[in-house]
Amino acid sequence: MTTAVDSGIVSKPSHHSVNETVDRLKNILQTKGVTLFALVDHSGEAEKAGLKMPPTKLLIFGNPKAGTPLMLAASTSAIDLPLKILVSEDNQGKVWVSYNSPEYLRQRHSFPADLLPNIAVVEALAAKAAE
Numbered sequence: 001m002t003t004a005v006d007s008g009i010v011s012k013p014s015h016h017s018v019n020e021t022v023d024r025l026k027n028i029l030q031t032k033g034v035t036l037f038a039l040v041d042h043s044g045e046a047e048k049a050g051l052k053m054p055p056t057k058l059l060i061f062g063n064p065k066a067g068t069p070l071m072l073a074a075s076t077s078a079i080d081l082p083l084k085i086l087v088s089e090d091n092q093g094k095v096w097v098s099y100n101s102p103e104y105l106r107q108r109h110s111f112p113a114d115l116l117p118n119i120a121v122v123e124a125l126a127a128k129a130a131e
Contacts, residue, residue: 012127014087035061039060056088058087066121074110076108085125102116103116
């Protein structure tokens, strides 16, 4: 696991292609009853514009029962919610699963530590999708 301390981004290598990792993550979310609000295909949109980039997809997901208390405690947290996981392939063909560190988000928005478990699930979801 690598963490960019300045940005709060955690990146973990995936043992699957971007599409396989995204499919795994979608299945995990569905199994856990977590809503997938959007799937942004950055590389697909780039291709439509005549540009090339490695496969890159962003999943935006969440659960209002978990997110709403955070937004009530710190309204600015709404800029980082719902949660997001980026699945991308680097220039060497390695696939990465990246997300904002829950602790980074807690510090960024100054919400109480007892609400951290509401978003800590992102770590387990990313790890499971990448394994």
